[in-house]
Amino acid sequence: MSTRHAVFPLELGLADEVPSHALGRPLGIEVAGLRKRFGRIQALDGVHLQVPMGSVTALVGRNGAGKSTLIRVLATSVLPDTGRVEVCGHEVAADPMTVRRQIGLTLGEDRSFFWRLSGRQNLEFFARLEGLGRRTLEARVDYLLSAVELSDVAGRRVDRYSTGMRSRLGVARALVGDPRVLLFDEPTRSLDPPSATAVRQLLRTLMSGGARCALLATHDLSEALSLADQILVLRGGRVVARHVPPFEVGEIEYDLQGVQ
Amino acid sequence: MTTAIVSGSLLDAPGPARTARWWSVAAAFIRRDAATAFSYRMPFVIGLVQSFFSLGFLYFLGRLIGPRISTVATRGSYFEFAVVGSVLLVVLSSTLVSMAQRLRSDQSTGTLEVLFTMPYRPSLTVLASSAYQVLYATATAVVTLAIAVGLGLRFHISPLGGLVAVGCFVFATGLFVALGVAFAAYVLVFKRGETLTSLAMTGVSLIGGVYYPLSLLPHALRVFAEVVPFTWVVGVLRQSLLYGQVPAFRLLELAASDAVAVPVALALFAAALRHAQRRGTLGQY
Numbered sequence: 111m112s113t114r115h116a117v118f119p120l121e122l123g124l125a126d127e128v129p130s131h132a133l134g135r136p137l138g139i140e141v142a143g144l145r146k147r148f149g150r151i152q153a154l155d156g157v158h159l160q161v162p163m164g165s166v167t168a169l170v171g172r173n174g175a176g177k178s179t180l181i182r183v184l185a186t187s188v189l190p191d192t193g194r195v196e197v198c199g200h201e202v203a204a205d206p207m208t209v210r211r212q213i214g215l216t217l218g219e220d221r222s223f224f225w226r227l228s229g230r231q232n233l234e235f236f237a238r239l240e241g242l243g244r245r246t247l248e249a250r251v252d253y254l255l256s257a258v259e260l261s262d263v264a265g266r267r268v269d270r271y272s273t274g275m276r277s278r279l280g281v282a283r284a285l286v287g288d289p290r291v292l293l294f295d296e297p298t299r300s301l302d303p304p305s306a307t308a309v310r311q312l313l314r315t316l317m318s319g320g321a322r323c324a325l326l327a328t329h330d331l332s333e334a335l336s337l338a339d340q341i342l343v344l345r346g347g348r349v350v351a352r353h354v355p356p357f358e359v360g361e362i363e364y365d366l367q368g369v370q
Numbered sequence: 371m372t373t374a375i376v377s378g379s380l381l382d383a384p385g386p387a388r389t390a391r392w393w394s395v396a397a398a399f400i401r402r403d404a405a406t407a408f409s410y411r412m413p414f415v416i417g418l419v420q421s422f423f424s425l426g427f428l429y430f431l432g433r434l435i436g437p438r439i440s441t442v443a444t445r446g447s448y449f450e451f452a453v454v455g456s457v458l459l460v461v462l463s464s465t466l467v468s469m470a471q472r473l474r475s476d477q478s479t480g481t482l483e484v485l486f487t488m489p490y491r492p493s494l495t496v497l498a499s500s501a502y503q504v505l506y507a508t509a510t511a512v513v514t515l516a517i518a519v520g521l522g523l524r525f526h527i528s529p530l531g532g533l534v535a536v537g538c539f540v541f542a543t544g545l546f547v548a549l550g551v552a553f554a555a556y557v558l559v560f561k562r563g564e565t566l567t568s569l570a571m572t573g574v575s576l577i578g579g580v581y582y583p584l585s586l587l588p589h590a591l592r593v594f595a596e597v598v599p600f601t602w603v604v605g606v607l608r609q610s611l612l613y614g615q616v617p618a619f620r621l622l623e624l625a626a627s628d629a630v631a632v633p634v635a636l637a638l639f640a641a642a643l644r645h646a647q648r649r650g651t652l653g654q655y
Contacts, residue, residue: 179650182483182653189648210489224481231405235398235401235402238390
């Protein structure tokens with residue numbers, strides 16, 4: 111793990127407030143000057159952010175703001191053009207293997223499962239790929255199925271799951287390898303309110319030990335307000351505002367609208 | 371290992387960074403594909419029956435051709451000649467196309483991007499994803515050969531020839547794995563690879579010497595056929611299994627081909643992956 115520590119806001123100069131508990135903690139994610147272009151589209155245009163361990167950072171922004179691209183760069187599935195992108199002190203482009211050992215990822219893709227297999231078989235498959243031994247695997251899969259409230263339907267094939275069930279299974283899959291850094295792209299998008307609350311509670315619980323951090327891309331401002339230690343507003347591939355508690359909803363909405 | 375990990379809970383600090391061994395990754399893919407295959411019961415059974423129908427087809431074709439023609443054309447029984455060729459075609463074609471097929475399937479279902487963020491090299495995902503199909507094809511080939519023995523197939527093998535046959539099969543598998551990885555690289559960049567793989571398979575059937583000897587081909591096509599790896603392999607196996615010969619030199623050629631083809635194919639795949647990561651197309655289909 112890197113020994114770099116949270117130093118914002120001085121380095122970035124974007125906000126006056128800092129979540130006091132985050133100061134001095136090691137960084138789970140550090141991004142500086144990240145740019146990514148797809149053809150004519152500048153998806154990310156000089157993104158800076160820091161996510162200290164033990165904290166949740168919410169990325170909010172309208173469609174096409176760059177949230178999913180940023181998550182994918184951190185997950186090593188998209189290569190950055192320029193900039194420094196580190197997860198637990200490891201550069202994503204130079205050391206992707208080490209980065210992959212630290213992350214748990216949901217992509218908001220409820221179809222990204224093997225549909226002929228049950229929920230349990232899917233989780234067990236990914237747990238084996240994560241290198242879990244048999245005893246740990248069984249206990250971890252049981253725990254996660256219970257945590258996302260899928261124990262009752264664990265033996266059912268995924269093609270018979272509802273969209274919300276697949277989303278919850280996606281959250282369980284992201285956690286199966288016991289990652290230090292959670293990269294969640296709209297994890298509660300398809301969930302009913304009680305299920306979304308359960309997932310948020312799970313996230314809060316995971317963060318409480320201070321040994322993990324999460325970057326959460328969401329369109330749901332209430333989710334961001336309830337979970338995040340800082341909220342970053344992305345617009346046109348840039349972080350245009352950072353908010354820390356106590357959040358001013360009106361200000362965040364104003365930043366989201368992009369009114370100059 | 372922390373107590374939390376043993377209990378399955380994630381409430382304590384994360385355990386040490388994960389590492390997955392290649393054999394446990396391969397085993398996971400084999401279990402996944404076996405479970406998927408058994409969930410489609412009928413296609414699984416029909417696939418087995420189909421391979422036995424093919425054997426019956428060759429048996430009766432061999433009877434039609436008869437010993438007088440086949441002794442000259444194929445140095446012995448046509449049935450034996452064609453069975454060895456077709457069984458090898460099934461195994462090596464499975465090796466050749468299965469990686470591209472699986473990768474394409476994972477592109478379509480949206481699992482590819484997640485698989486490529488697992489804590490090991492993406493090329494291992496591609497290799498492991500073909501393991502079940504290759505093992506299944508090999509098991510089917512062994513059963514087919516056993517039935518063929520009941521229908522009159524006779525091996526003429528010296529101990530050294532047997533070793534050469536096994537070595538040939540291993541090196542041939544390595545070579546076709548390399549070609550399969552190259553096909554997978556193609557699919558990663560251009561997505562639709564079915565046309566390329568079916569073209570390759572039809573081409574191998576045409577010039578690989580599976581169902582008829584290469585001497586029937588026109589000169590230009592024969593020259594081309596003799597540089598196709600499948601042709602070497604089927605030739606070596608027939609020599610060592612049916613004619614009691616020990617073509618050890620061909621084995622060295624195959625080993626040398628592996629030594630070149632495997633690293634080149636892996637480098638090609640790595641380049642294709644970087645291309646897809648730069649363009650952000652891993653999640654697209």
